[in-house]
Amino acid sequence: MRLLWLLATVVALTSAGILKDTPKERYDNFRVYKLSIQNKIQLAVIEKIGELTNKYNVWKEYDERSKQVDIMVSPGELNHFQELLKFNNISSELMIENVQDRIDEEQVTPTADSATFGWTKYYELEEIEAWLDEILNAYPSVTEEFIVGKSYEGRTIRGIKISHKAGNPGIFIESNVHAREWITSASATWFINQLLTSKDADVRSLADNYDWHILPVFNVDGFEYSHKKDRMWRKTRQPHATSACIGADANRNFDSHWLENNGASSNPCSETFAGDAPGSEPEAKALVEYLTKIQDEISVYISFHSYGQYLLSPYGHTKEEFPENYDDILTIGKAFADAIEALPYGTVYQYGSTADVLYVATGTSVDWVFNELGKKIGYTIEYRDKGRYGFILPPVQIIPNCEELMVGMLALIDKTKELGYL
Incomplete structure (x- = not known):
């Protein structure tokens, strides 16, 4: 009887809103x-x-x-x-x-409490989606929403296409696959805004002559969780059948050399857990299906990440082999890195294949697009910094990071076109 009374009390308290959600994870003295x-x-x-x-x-x-x-x-x-x-x-x-x-x-940004969406603070998923709605309403002739699919928790994975004329080559940008990498969605939304509002001639050319398919927040469940519950959360939020650990690394879940060469983990508690099978995460599965459907519209694929200041290209599964067009990939990478370093910030990016420059990583989105869809130009951008702040890049660095992205992208796309890939 006492047990039944306790259960009834818990239900009543929960219904009354007296029992609060679990508090945010804290990292005092970590x-x-x-x-x-x-x-x-x-x-x-x-x-x-x-x-x-x-x-x-x-x-x-x-x-x-x-x-x-x-x-x-x-x-x-x-x-x-x-x-x-x-x-x-x-x-x-x-x-x-x-x-x-x-x-x-x-979180302490005195100038960031304006009612206008800006880039002096980091925004939550609901705020980003509301801004996306405003953009779609403000620029109906050149923008349209696209839906990749649904997340494990039932959220819609939304993107925006920017197209000024028919027949443009397409560039796909996927952002925030890792939840805690907040600078990536901040950079994606800033980039969208620049494509639509900048008066700079080079940026206007970039906007007018290419179709942009941009996914500001791919891992919507994890991103929401990183804001509401645990700032350092990385993975998706799908439970595992045989472990108490939640989620997988969606960027190890694509069917391209999946779980080979120690490029991911089979341990559900690992930050690089590859999932139980390729496409086991609803988010990765949905993106594969969507990209397959529009593959003829896409010439270049770019994935936004942080941190470390790298421009990484295929292959991720081995440093013993390189794509047949690797010289061109490196030439484009050099143009990107040189353009960024030439800015007053002097930020240095390394470039080259993921496995050679950084580490073996298998089942990634960029490698899947490169290997399975046959696209010849694909990169992972790892943004600032080198570890002083790591994933917790101060909001004051959002705009400088975005400025570096723009000059880097201008150089990357220009060199890609010069080499005949666009």
Whole structure:
């Protein structure tokens, strides 16, 4: 009887709104370290503890060139972590002393409380979608909405197509597949706005002569969760049948060398969990079906990510092989990086294949488009920074990052056209 009374009380309290939702995840005194990895044993140790996601969280996987890993450590694990580093002779640099401080600072933007949608703060999904509706209403002759599909939690995955004339080559931009990478949807919405409002002759040419298919928030469930519950959430939100861990890395879930060569994880608790099968995540499955349907309209595919300052191209599954047009891909990459570095900020981007420049990553959207749809130009852009802020890039850097994106895109598209791909 007592159990029935307790259950009835819980139901009544919930209905009355007295029981609150679970509070936001906090990261007080969580630290982020940059580790220098010298051998396979050291790497194996870090990869193993990185799977203990309630204690550690890999922010940036092992970089083949720099030989570094960025990892977040909970305060309760700090002593054990430091002993582990000492025992394995792993050198480290403290990048962020208190992750919660960074999160709190990200929210404090005195100039960002204007009623107008701007780029001085990060917006939630509902605000981005309301802005998208305004744009569609304001520019009905050159914009139209497209629907990729539904997420696991039933949200609509929405994009916008910008087209000034028939017959233009198409460029597809997919953004925010990883929920915590907020700078990506901020950059996507800014880029949309520039294509529609800029008076700059080069930007106008970019807008007028290409069809733009832009998906500001791909991982809608994860993005919503990162705002409402856990700022550091990365994956989708689909539960797993045999694990308490939620979600998969949608950018390891595409059917292109899926789960090969340690380019993803089969552990549901890992941040790079590839899912139970290619396309097991409704979001990835929907995007595959949508892109297949419009494949003849698309010549270039670009995926927005953060962080690290890279322009990454296929292949992700191996650093032993390269696409037959890799020289052209590198030429385009150099144009992109040179244009960005020439700005007053002096930001340096590395470019090259994902597996060669960064790490082996399999089942990614860009590789799927390249390998399965036969597109010859595809890139992943990893935005600012190099780890000082990581995923929690201050809002004051949104506009500078976007300015770098625009000059980079102008150079990328110009060189792609010059080489005969558009």
